[in-house]
Amino acid sequence: PTAASALAGSISGAAVIPAAADSRCLRTFSGHSNEKNFVGLSVNSTGEFLACGSETNAVYVYSSRLSKPLVVHNFGNPVDSINGEEVPERDPAHFVSSVCWKRNSPNILLAANSQGRIKVMELR
Numbered sequence: 001p002t003a004a005s006a007l008a009g010s011i012s013g014a015a016v017i018p019a020a021a022d023s024r025c026l027r028t029f030s031g032h033s034n035e036k037n038f039v040g041l042s043v044n045s046t047g048e049f050l051a052c053g054s055e056t057n058a059v060y061v062y063s064s065r066l067s068k069p070l071v072v073h074n075f076g077n078p079v080d081s082i083n084g085e086e087v088p089e090r091d092p093a094h095f096v097s098s099v100c101w102k103r104n105s106p107n108i109l110l111a112a113n114s115q116g117r118i119k120v121m122e123l124r
Contacts, residue, residue, distance in 0.1 A: 031069045032060040037095050044101040053096030059111045075113045
């Protein structure tokens, strides 16, 4: 995304960059799941990468030049609050609800899911 474009998310499971001057779609980013929950969407400070959450409880990172994800990071199973170990069963209701790039570090991403788990990740 540039100053002349915007990034839009939808519940169709895609993020798009529409052209500012007309209604053409410049690029569609697909692979993540988004049908009923807000899953978060963020562009890094250089405009090179974008990240979005998913209803699969994963974070998807895209290059602004490619339609398919560069990286998919699964948040994993829930953690037992008493012993700190992962619970073996996955609940399909969990999703990544928020993503945000660090302002002056275009490769650092913070993400949170519907369980309240927060992760800080570095794109290398």
